[in-house]
Amino acid sequence: NFGSLIVPKLRDPAETLRVVEARDFGGDLLLKEVQERVIAVLRMAEALSPKYHVVVANPPYMSTRGMNNGLRSHVAAHFPDSKSDLMTAFMSRTSELTMKLGFAALVTLDSWMFLSSFDKLRTILNRKWPIKSLAHVGWNCFPDGHAYNRGVGFICQVAATSSPGTYLRLSDVPANVSKGELFLQRCRDEKHKFVRSVDDFKNIPGEPIAYWASDEILQAFGSFSNVGKVAEPRQGLATADNDRFLRLWPEVSQKKIGTNLSSISDAVASRRKWFPYNKGGDYRKWFGNNEYVVNWENDGFEIRNFTDEDGNVRSRPQNTAYFFKPSLTWTSTSSFYFGIRHSDRGHLFDVKGSSCFADPDLHYPLLGLLASFVSSRFLSFLNPTIEFQNGNIKTIPICPELSDSEFRSSADTRVRELVRISNVDWDAYETSWDFTTLPLLSHDHRGATLADSYSTLRAHWQSMTDEMRALEEENNRIFIDAYGLQDELTPEVPIEEITLTCNPAYRYGVKGSEVDRETRLRADTMAEFLSYAVGCMFGRYSLDAPGLILANQGKRLEDYLARIPEPSFMPDADNVIPVLDGDWFADDITERFRLFLRVTFGEAHFRENLRYIEDALGKDIRKYFTKDFYADHVKRYKKRPIYWMFSSPKGTFNALIYMHRYRADTVSVILNDYLREFISKLEGERGRLEKLSDDPSASQGQRTKALKDMAVIAKQIDELNEWERDVVFPLAQAKIEIDLDDGVKANYPKFGAALKKIPGLEAKDD
Numbered sequence: 001n002f003g004s005l006i007v008p009k010l011r012d013p014a015e016t017l018r019v020v021e022a023r024d025f026g027g028d029l030l031l032k033e034v035q036e037r038v039i040a041v042l043r044m045a046e047a048l049s050p051k052y053h054v055v056v057a058n059p060p061y062m063s064t065r066g067m068n069n070g071l072r073s074h075v076a077a078h079f080p081d082s083k084s085d086l087m088t089a090f091m092s093r094t095s096e097l098t099m100k101l102g103f104a105a106l107v108t109l110d111s112w113m114f115l116s117s118f119d120k121l122r123t124i125l126n127r128k129w130p131i132k133s134l135a136h137v138g139w140n141c142f143p144d145g146h147a148y149n150r151g152v153g154f155i156c157q158v159a160a161t162s163s164p165g166t167y168l169r170l171s172d173v174p175a176n177v178s179k180g181e182l183f184l185q186r187c188r189d190e191k192h193k194f195v196r197s198v199d200d201f202k203n204i205p206g207e208p209i210a211y212w213a214s215d216e217i218l219q220a221f222g223s224f225s226n227v228g229k230v231a232e233p234r235q236g237l238a239t240a241d242n243d244r245f246l247r248l249w250p251e252v253s254q255k256k257i258g259t260n261l262s263s264i265s266d267a268v269a270s271r272r273k274w275f276p277y278n279k280g281g282d283y284r285k286w287f288g289n290n291e292y293v294v295n296w297e298n299d300g301f302e303i304r305n306f307t308d309e310d311g312n313v314r315s316r317p318q319n320t321a322y323f324f325k326p327s328l329t330w331t332s333t334s335s336f337y338f339g340i341r342h343s344d345r346g347h348l349f350d351v352k353g354s355s356c357f358a359d360p361d362l363h364y365p366l367l368g369l370l371a372s373f374v375s376s377r378f379l380s381f382l383n384p385t386i387e388f389q390n391g392n393i394k395t396i397p398i399c400p401e402l403s404d405s406e407f408r409s410s411a412d413t414r415v416r417e418l419v420r421i422s423n424v425d426w427d428a429y430e431t432s433w434d435f436t437t438l439p440l441l442s443h444d445h446r447g448a449t450l451a452d453s454y455s456t457l458r459a460h461w462q463s464m465t466d467e468m469r470a471l472e473e474e475n476n477r478i479f480i481d482a483y484g485l486q487d488e489l490t491p492e493v494p495i496e497e498i499t500l501t502c503n504p505a506y507r508y509g510v511k512g513s514e515v516d517r518e519t520r521l522r523a524d525t526m527a528e529f530l531s532y533a534v535g536c537m538f539g540r541y542s543l544d545a546p547g548l549i550l551a552n553q554g555k556r557l558e559d560y561l562a563r564i565p566e567p568s569f570m571p572d573a574d575n576v577i578p579v580l581d582g583d584w585f586a587d588d589i590t591e592r593f594r595l596f597l598r599v600t601f602g603e604a605h606f607r608e609n610l611r612y613i614e615d616a617l618g619k620d621i622r623k624y625f626t627k628d629f630y631a632d633h634v635k636r637y638k639k640r641p642i643y644w645m646f647s648s649p650k651g652t653f654n655a656l657i658y659m660h661r662y663r664a665d666t667v668s669v670i671l672n673d674y675l676r677e678f679i680s681k682l683e684g685e686r687g688r689l690e691k692l693s694d695d696p697s698a699s700q701g702q703r704t705k706a707l708k709d710m711a712v713i714a715k716q717i718d719e720l721n722e723w724e725r726d727v728v729f730p731l732a733q734a735k736i737e738i739d740l741d742d743g744v745k746a747n748y749p750k751f752g753a754a755l756k757k758i759p760g761l762e763a764k765d766d
Contacts, residue, residue, distance in 0.1 A: 051099035058107045059090030061149075081120040088112050088121055095129050100159040104129065110136060110152040110171075113209040114383045116391045122207045126198035129156040131165040134211070137179050138171025167194040167211035205395035210381035216484050217381060220397040228394035230402075231358035231366055234322050235390055236278070236349035237294070237303070240314035242765040245295045245303055247274065247743050248640045249433050253660070254551040256741070257293055259433070260346045263324050264299055273297040273741065275324075276346055276433075278353035280331035283339040284499045285371050286415075286422035289331070290433065291638075294348055296323075323348045327355035328367050332388050337497065338379055340370045342419045354390055364419070365402060365411035371418075371472075373489050374479040399482040411478070414471055421468050425500040430532060431636060436546035438532045440525065441600060450601055450609040454525060461502035469498050526616040527632055530624070533596040534589070534633075534643065538658035539571035543600065553740045555661055569599045574669050575661040579625050579645070579654040584681055585674070589629075589656065590622045626654065630756060639761055640744040646670055647756040648723045652716040653678055654756075659747070664735040667754070671724065671732045679720050686713045727753045 063085050064072055075089045082088035087108045094104045112118040113136075125131070134154035141151025150171065169192050170182050186192040194211045201207045203222035213221075227233065239245040249257065258272030267275060274293035281289035295302060306315045324347065330340040332352045340356075342364070349355040358366050369375055375396055382392040401407045427434045439445055445457040476491035496505040504517035535541040539550040539560040544567055550560055557573050577592065578585045585591075594610070601609050610621065617624050630645045644662075646655045655674055657666055692698055693706040731754055738747040745761060 051102070052097055053099060053102045054105070055094050055098045055102070056105045057090060057094055059087045059094075061109055062086040081124055082112075082118070084115075084117040085109075085111070088118060091121070091125075095156070095158050098129075098158040102158050103132070103155055104158060105153070105155045107141075107151060107153045110138070110150045113152065114206075115387075116206055116389060119206045122201075122209065125156065126162070126201060126207060129158045130160055130162050130198050131155070131167075131209070132157050132160075132163075133166045133168075134209070135168045135183065136171045136211075137183075138173075139175035140177065140179055162198050164195045164197045165211075167196060168192060169194065169212055204381060206382070206391070208382060213381050214485075214488055216488070217377070220378075220399075220483055221395075224397035224399060226394065226398055227356070227366070227370075227396045230362055230398060231328075231356050232322070233354060233356040233390040233393045234319040234349075235351050235354050236319055236322075237300075238316035238318070238351050239294070239303055240306060240316070243743075243745065244306075246277065246279070246292050246765060247295075247741075248291055248638060249274075249276075249293045250431070250637060250642050251640055251743050252293065252740050253553045254548055257433075258346070260344070261324055262345055264320065267296060267324065268299050275348055278327070278329040278343055278347050278349040278355060280333070280350065280352040283331065283337070284422075285339050285341060286367075286418045286499070287341050288422060288426040288499075289341065290343075290347075290426070291431070296348060322355065322357055325357055326360075326363065327357050328363070328370065329353050329355040330370075330388060330393075337376045338370065338388055339499070340367065340375075341422075342367055354388075354393075356393060361408065361412075362402075364415040365408045367419075368411045368415040368475050369398070369402065369479055370396070371415075371475070372479040373476045373491070374483055374485060377485065377489060397483075399479070401482045411475075414475055418468065418471050418475070421464055421471075422500065425464065425502055429501060429528070430535065430541075434547075437541075438529060440529055441532075441543070449605045450529075450612050453601075454522065454612075457525075458521075461500075465495075465498050465500055465503045468500060469493055469495070472498065522616045523618070526613045527624075527628075529613070530593065530621075530629065531633065531636065533593050534577075534629075534656070536569055536596060537572050537577055537589070537592050538575065538643065538656075538661065540642075540658060540660070542571075543568050550658075551660055553660060554663060569596055574673065575657050575663075575666060576669055576674055577656045578674055578678075579629070579656055580678070581622065581626055584678055589625050593621060593625070626651075630654075630656075634758055639758055639763075641748075641758070642744075644748065644751075645756040646728075646751075646754050648720055649753070650716075650719050652719055653723075659738070659744070660740065662738060664737055667728065667736070667751075668732040671728050675720065675724055675728060679717060679724070682713050682717050682720070686710055686717070689713070723753075 064075075064083065067075065067086070071086075075086065076083045079089040079092045082092040091104075091106060091108065091112070094106060098104045112121060132155045134152060137151040137153065139150055141149060168183070168186055170179050170186060173182065196211045200211075200213070200218060201209060203218045204210055204213070205221070205226070210217075252274050256272055257274045257276075258267055258270045259276060261267050261270060261275070273295055275296045276290060277292040277294040278289075279292045281291060300317055300320075303315045304317055305313070307313050324345055326345045327343045327347070327349065328340055329343045329347075329349060330338060330353070332354055343349075343355065356366070356370075370393070378396045379388065379392055382395060383389060402411075426432050427436070428439045429435060430438075439457055439460075440450075440453055445453055445460060447453045447456055472493045473491045476489070476493065480486055480489045480491055495503070496510045499506050501507055504521045508517050508520055510517075532541060536543060539555070539557065540548060542549045542560075542564050544564050549563060550571075557571060560567070560571055572587055572592070577587060577589050579589045583591060594606075597609055597613075598606050614620050614624075617628075619627075630641075630643075633643055634641050642659055643656050644659055646657065646667075647653070653675055655670055657670075689706040689710045693703045693710065695703070698706075731751060736750055738750065740747075748755060748758065748761060
C-alpha cells in the first residue's frame with residue numbers, strides 16, 4: 001500500500017508526505033506504526049529537497065558516448081527528455097530545484113539549442129520554463145581557450161507564462177574576438193538584441209532557439225513545403241572499420257573497381273570488389289571529392305558479416321536500397337558553408353557523406369537551391385554548429401517557384417553547367433579516376449614553350465572561375481528573390497568560395513597576397529607536370545593514350561607495349577628509377593625527366609623550358625627530385641603513395657618503384673642492379689679522389705677538397721653497406737608478396753627500414 005503511494009511521487013517528497021499523512025488506517029496499529037516511520041523518512045527527504053527562488057549552475061558537459069554504463073542508465077531513467085548530455089540532464093534537474101516562477105540561470109554549450117537529439121528538451125523548455133534572457137556567446141566562451149566549445153548563458157523562469165525573452169547575439173564573429181568586450185558593446189547596440197516569444201520558434205521544425213531569424217525566414221518555415229516532401233535525405237553505410245573496408249581509389253587494381261553501375265544486382269554481376277564511395281571530404285560544391293572506394297563485393301558480404309568477438313554485427317549497412325543511385329551528397333562536418341555536390345550513379349555512401357535522393361526532374365534544381373546562400377541561411381537557424389544532419393536538410397523550406405516547370409527548367413540548365421565546370425576542374429588532376437591527360441599538355445593550351453602553355457592555361461582557369469562565379473551569383477539572386485530575402489542576403493560570392501582547384505583563392509585561402517597565390521599556383525602546376533612525367537616513366541600514363549595504362553597489380557613493360565606499341569616516351573623497363581644527387585645511372589629520374597621535357601616541348605626550347613620550371617619551383621630539377629618530390633607525392637595521395645621510395649637511413653641512396661608493378665623480385669633488382677652498382681661506383685670515385693689527393697701536379701686546394709670528399713664518400717659507403725647487410729639483402733631473400741587489396745597502410749610497413757618513413761601512415765582512418 002505504501003509502495004503504491006510513495007514510489008510515483010518520490011521526486012516530490014512534500015506532496016508524498018501530505019498524501020501519506022492524510023491516509024487513515026483505522027485501528028490497524030501495525031500499519032499506523034509503519035505510517036509513522038514512513039512520515040519520518042519523508043520529512044527528512046523534504047528537508048533535503050527544498051525549492052529555491054534562484055538556481056545558478058555551470059553544469060559538467062558529457063555526451064552519452066563518454067558516460068559509463070551506470071551513469072548512462074541513471075540519466076536515461078531519470079531524465080529521459082534530456083539524456084543526450086550530462087549538462088542537459090542538469091538543466092532538467094535545475095528546473096526541479098526551482099520553485100514556481102523562480103529563476104534558473106545556467107552556462108552551457110549551445111548544442112541543446114539546435115541539435116535534433118534535444119528536440120524534446122526544447123519543447124519542454126519552451127512550454128514549461130521559457131527563456132527570459134540569453135547571451136549566445138559561441139566560440140571563445142571560456143578563458144581556458146577551448147576553441148571548439150560554443151557557449152551560451154541563459155535565464156529561464158519556471159512555470160511562467162510564455163512571454164517574450166531578450167536574446168543577445170555574440171556568436172557571429174571570429175572565434176578570437178574577446179567576448180567580454182563584445183558583450184559590453186552589444187548591450188548598448190539594439191541591432192544585436194532580439195526579442196522573441198517561444199511561439200516564434202514553433203514554426204521551425206524541431207523548435208531550435210533561432211532567435212535571430214527574420215519574419216521572412218519564420219514565414220518560410222511556417223508556410224512553405226520542405227525538402228523532405230520532395231526528396232529523401234539518407235545516411236549511408238557505417239563500416240565500423242574504415243581501415244579494413246575503405247581504400248583511396250589509386251591504391252587498388254583498377255580492374256577490381258566497378259564504376260557507373262545502376263544497382264546492387266549490377267554490382268554483384270560485375271564480380272568487382274571495390275565501388276565508388278561518397279565519404280564527405282573537404283568543402284567543395286557542385287562536383288568532386290570522388291576519392292574513396294569501398295569493399296562491397298558480393299553485396300557487401302564481408303561488411304554485413306563483420307562481427308566482434310561475441311558474434312555481434314559491428315557494421316551498419318543502412319538505406320542500401322539507395323546504393324548506386326544518382327544523388328546529392330555533402331560533407332556532414334564542415335566549418336565552412338554547406339558543400340553539396342552532384343554524384344553520378346554507381347556510388348555507395350557513408351554516414352559522413354550523407355546523400356539526398358530526388359526525382360530526376362528535380363535533381364539539379366534542388367541542388368541549385370541547396371547550394372545557394374538561401375540554403376546556408378536556413379541551415380544557420382536549423383543547426384549553426386559544424387554538423388549538417390539529415391534532419392536539418394529535410395526541413396529546409398522549398399519556395400513555391402520550384403514547382404513551376406519553367407523555373408525548374410531554367411534552374412536545371414544553370415546548375416548542370418555549374419556541375420560541368422566543377423567536373424572538368426576535378427578531372428584535370430591525376431587524383432581523379434577520370435583523369436585523362438595533363439591540361440598543360442592538351443592541344444587547347446599547349447604553346448611553343450612551357451611559359452606560353454602555362455599562360456594560356458592560367459587564362460583558361462580564370463575564365464572558368466569567372467564563369468562559375470557569375471553562374472553562382474545568378475543562382476543566389478534567383479533564390480533570394482524567390483524567398484523575399486533581399487534585405488538580409490546578397491548574391492555576391494567571395495572569390496575564395498568558388499570551389500575550383502584551379503582557383504588559387506579557394507585552393508590556398510586569401511590570407512596572403514594575390515602575388516603569393518599566383519606564385520604558389522605556378523609552382524604547384526610545375527610540380528604536377530613533374531608528377532605526370534614520373535607517371536609516364538612508370539607506364540601509369542602515356543603521352544600517346546588518355547587515362548590509366550598500367551594500373552593493375554603485377555603489370556610489366558610488355559603489357560604497356562601491347563597497348564602502346566610505339567610510344568613516344570618509353571617507360572622504365574625494370575620499375576626502378578634511381579633518385580640520386582648525380583648522374584650515376586642512365587635511367588636516373590632527373591635524366592629521364594629531361595628526356596620527357598624534350599619529347600613534350602621539343603629540343604629547341606629545352607633550356608628555356610627547364611629554366612622556367614626551376615624558376616617556378618625555386619630550385620634546380622635534381623634538388624627538387626631528391627628533396628621535395630616524394631613529400632609532394634605523399635601529400636598528393638593523402639599519405640597513401642602509389643610510388644614508393646626505397647631510401648637509405650641518411651638518404652645517400654634513393655630509388656622509386658611503382659607499387660602496381662611491384663613483383664617479388666623487385667627488391668632483388670634494387671639490390672643487384674642499383675644499390676651494389678652504386679656502392680661500386682662510389683668506391684671507384686673514392687679511388688679517383690685518393691689519387692687526386694696524392695697528385696703532386698694538383699693544387700693544394702684541389703688536394704684538400706679531394707680529402708674532404710673522400711671522407712664523405714667513405715661514410716656513405718659505410719652507410720650503404722650496413723643498410724644492404726641489415727635491411728635490403730634480407731628483404732631480397734624474403735621475396736615479399738603484396739596484395740593491393742590490402743592497401744598502402746598494410747603493405748608499406750612490410751618493407752620496414754627499406755622505405756622512406758611516412759609520418760602519420762599508421763593513423764586510423766575516420
